[in-house]
Amino acid sequence: MSAPAERVIDFAGHRIPSLSYRILAGAALLVGLLVALVALPDAVLAYLDSHGVALPLPIATATVAGGILSALATARYILRPSRLYGPLSIATSLATIGYLLRFWWAASYRFTIPGSSSATFQVGYVDLILLLLVVPAFGLAAGVVTTIEDLSAPGERLPFDYPA
Amino acid sequence: MGSPFVRQVRRPPFAYRLARGLRRLSSVVLVLLMLYLATVAYSTYALAQSGPPAGSYTAGFVANDSLAVQGEFSIANPGLYPVEGLALTLRVLNSSGGFLGLVRSGSVTLAPGGTTTFPVAVYVPITPSSAAASLLVTDQVLSVGVWGNATYAYLFPVSIHFVQNRWWGAPFNGFRASAGVPSGSGGNVVVPITISFSNHAPLTETGALTLILRSSGGAPCGSTTFVLNVPSNSTFDQTQNVALASGCSISGGSAVATYTSGGTTIVLPPEAIP
The missing domain is CATH 2.60.40.10 (Immunoglobulins)
Incomplete structure (x- = not known):
C-alpha cells in the first residue's frame, strides 16, 4: 500500500517526499534546532549574565550563529533530493567549524566567581573544541563526497536516500 | 499466484556508502560528546555543591x-x-x-x-x-x-x-612593658616593671620571658625573667622589681623581651619606655 498521494512522489523505484511535505517537516526540524542552538544557549548565557558571570561570547553572537546553523541544516534537509544537498552539507559544516573556531580563538574562559570580588576561575577548553571539530569535519567530508557523487552520477543516491 | 518478478536489492555505490558512513560517524561522535559533556556538567555541579574545603x-x-x-x-x-x-x-x-x-x-x-x-x-x-x-x-x-x-x-x-x-590571634597581643617610679639611690636603684599582654593564639605559653631594659643609648641597664604559664585566650599582667646598673637610666630607653620555651627563642619587638 502506497503512501498518501499528496505527500509522496513515486517514481523510478524510490519515493521522494513532496516539497510541501519537506517544508513542513523542515519547519518542525527548524523549531527543534532553534531551541537547541539558539534558545538554550541564549538562556544559559542570560542566566550567567544575570549572576554577574562574564560571558564567553556575546548573546547576539550565539543567536546569529545558532540561527544560521539552524537555517542551513533546515535548507539541507528540504533540498536533500537536489544537487544542492552536498554543497549545503559543506556550508553547514563550514559554518559549524567557524562557530567552534570562535571558541577556539578564546582558548580559555575566565570569570570572577559571583559573590566574591577576589575569586577567579579559569578553564581551558581547547581539547574539547578539538574533539567537537571532529563532528563537522566528518560532515564536511560527507558533503564533499556527496557533491562529487551528485556531479558524476546525478540521482544515483536517491533510491537509497528515499527507498520505495 | 506469486509475482514473476524478483526484487533485487542493489548495493549502494561506494561514494554513497562512504558519505553515509561519515555522516553516521559524525552522529556517533556527537552523541558521545554530548553524553560526556552532560556527565561533566553533572560532576561539576556535584563538585560545586560539595562546599569549600x-x-x-x-x-x-x-x-x-x-x-x-x-x-x-x-x-x-x-x-x-x-x-x-x-x-x-x-x-x-x-x-x-x-x-x-x-x-x-x-x-x-x-x-x-x-x-x-x-x-x-x-x-x-x-x-x-x-x-x-x-x-x-x-x-x-x-x-x-x-x-x-x-x-x-x-x-x-x-x-x-x-x-x-x-x-x-597574637600570642602576646598588646604586649606592653611599663616602668614605675624608681626607688633607692646610688648603686641600688630599683624600678618596678610591669608586663601585660593577652594570649590570643591557639596555644599555651609556657616558659620564660626575659626582659632586658636598655638606656636611650642602647646600653643594658638591667634584666628580669617572668615565668609564663598563660593558656590561650587569657591575659598576663605581672610586676617585678628590676635593679638597675649604677648610673644607668631607662628613661627614653627600651625594653626587649625574649620568650624562651623548650628549644625555641623568640625575640619580641622592642617596647619603648617613656
Whole structure:
C-alpha cells in the first residue's frame, strides 16, 4: 500500500517526499534546532549574565550563529533530493567549524566567581573544541563526497536516500 | 499466484556508502560528546555543591625562631571524573601587606567519589625587624591567597585563585612593658616593671620571658625573667622589681623581651619606655 498521494512522489523505484511535505517537516526540524542552538544557549548565557558571570561570547553572537546553523541544516534537509544537498552539507559544516573556531580563538574562559570580588576561575577548553571539530569535519567530508557523487552520477543516491 | 518478478536489492555505490558512513560517524561522535559533556556538567555541579574545603589548623613556636601554622584540609570530589595534577600554592600576607610565608603542595589527584586530605604547614621566621614580628604582638586579619591548578575530567585545564581573610590571634597581643617610679639611690636603684599582654593564639605559653631594659643609648641597664604559664585566650599582667646598673637610666630607653620555651627563642619587638 502506497503512501498518501499528496505527500509522496513515486517514481523510478524510490519515493521522494513532496516539497510541501519537506517544508513542513523542515519547519518542525527548524523549531527543534532553534531551541537547541539558539534558545538554550541564549538562556544559559542570560542566566550567567544575570549572576554577574562574564560571558564567553556575546548573546547576539550565539543567536546569529545558532540561527544560521539552524537555517542551513533546515535548507539541507528540504533540498536533500537536489544537487544542492552536498554543497549545503559543506556550508553547514563550514559554518559549524567557524562557530567552534570562535571558541577556539578564546582558548580559555575566565570569570570572577559571583559573590566574591577576589575569586577567579579559569578553564581551558581547547581539547574539547578539538574533539567537537571532529563532528563537522566528518560532515564536511560527507558533503564533499556527496557533491562529487551528485556531479558524476546525478540521482544515483536517491533510491537509497528515499527507498520505495 | 506469486509475482514473476524478483526484487533485487542493489548495493549502494561506494561514494554513497562512504558519505553515509561519515555522516553516521559524525552522529556517533556527537552523541558521545554530548553524553560526556552532560556527565561533566553533572560532576561539576556535584563538585560545586560539595562546599569549600574543610580544615583546621594549629599554631605554635618551633626551633629557629619560627612560628609554625600547621593543619590540614580536605577536598571532596563527589563527581564522576578525577581532578588530576592538583597543585596548590598559598601565600600569606599580614594586615599591612607584608609577606609572611609561602607554601606549595605537591601535585595530587582527587579521585572521583572520594575525599583527599592535604597537610599544610607554613613556617614563618620571626625576627624583630621582619613583617612577621607583628604576628607576635598584634591581632590582625591575614590575607591568605590561594592559587590552584589541575586538569578536570581529562580535558579541561582549570585554575582558580581566591583570597581568604583569616583572623590571627597574637600570642602576646598588646604586649606592653611599663616602668614605675624608681626607688633607692646610688648603686641600688630599683624600678618596678610591669608586663601585660593577652594570649590570643591557639596555644599555651609556657616558659620564660626575659626582659632586658636598655638606656636611650642602647646600653643594658638591667634584666628580669617572668615565668609564663598563660593558656590561650587569657591575659598576663605581672610586676617585678628590676635593679638597675649604677648610673644607668631607662628613661627614653627600651625594653626587649625574649620568650624562651623548650628549644625555641623568640625575640619580641622592642617596647619603648617613656
